[in-house]
Amino acid sequence: EVQLVQSGAEVKKPGESLKISCKGSGYSFTSYWIGWVRQMPGKGLEWMGIIYPGDSDTRYSPSFQGQVTISADKSISTAYLQWSSLKASDTAMYYCARSPGAAWGYNYWGQGTLVTVSS
Amino acid sequence: NFMLTQPHSVSESPGKTVTISCTGSSGSIASNYVQWYQQRPGSAPTTVIYEDNQRPSGVPDRFSGSIDSSSNSASLTISGLKTEDEADYYCQSYDSSNQGVFGGGTKLTVL
Numbered sequence: 001e002v003q004l005v006q007s008g009a010e011v012k013k014p015g016e017s018l019k020i021s022c023k024g025s026g027y028s029f030t031s032y033w034i035g036w037v038r039q040m041p042g043k044g045l046e047w048m049g050i051i052y053p054g055d056s057d058t059r060y061s062p063s064f065q066g067q068v069t070i071s072a073d074k075s076i077s078t079a080y081l082q083w084s085s086l087k088a089s090d091t092a093m094y095y096c097a098r099s100p101g102a103a104w105g106y107n108y109w110g111q112g113t114l115v116t117v118s119s
Numbered sequence: 120n121f122m123l124t125q126p127h128s129v130s131e132s133p134g135k136t137v138t139i140s141c142t143g144s145s146g147s148i149a150s151n152y153v154q155w156y157q158q159r160p161g162s163a164p165t166t167v168i169y170e171d172n173q174r175p176s177g178v179p180d181r182f183s184g185s186i187d188s189s190s191n192s193a194s195l196t197i198s199g200l201k202t203e204d205e206a207d208y209y210c211q212s213y214d215s216s217n218q219g220v221f222g223g224g225t226k227l228t229v230l
Contacts, residue, residue, distance in 0.1 A: 037164075044223050045211075061218055107175060111163050
């Protein structure tokens, strides 16, 4: 069974760093892309970027380029989304999702990680 | 910038059929696959249609997807509406640079 299991909720202060994770199981982790999607409170879904763990090929939305870093460790079948300096506006739910291709849709989703940034 | 536009909300009665549209702002919506995701309150999204008109296993055949090149739009049709179909629905595709784009979402009310 394909599963994407995300790390737990985080509460951080502005300026702090953070790295959240998404662990894949039940399939060949290096053969599918993993994307990250943001959902701010009460708002819609936003495409942040995508990574191919097989060779770490990474693409970012212009809206998120330079604001976050997407990475993956194929040895432990885990993808990451990280911030070096959080802002209150980063408060959101973040989902990882699996895709067969860089420009294909997502067929499996993680359960989401809630990130709250507040002083 | 390529955008996908959806109606903010639709409503229909149980047992009826509803269609949600997703219109591309430029180019050809047929150039890249369109997906549809369902998100119930408090839950992660799930995929109900991928590659324009394919249903993942477990999604009932009441859900169908289509593309209309003449109007540069995609549609999600749900027939035999059930109260459990009440949710937000998002279309998603890619622009000419293979950047992912989501529609703004449509709230479906089944009343």
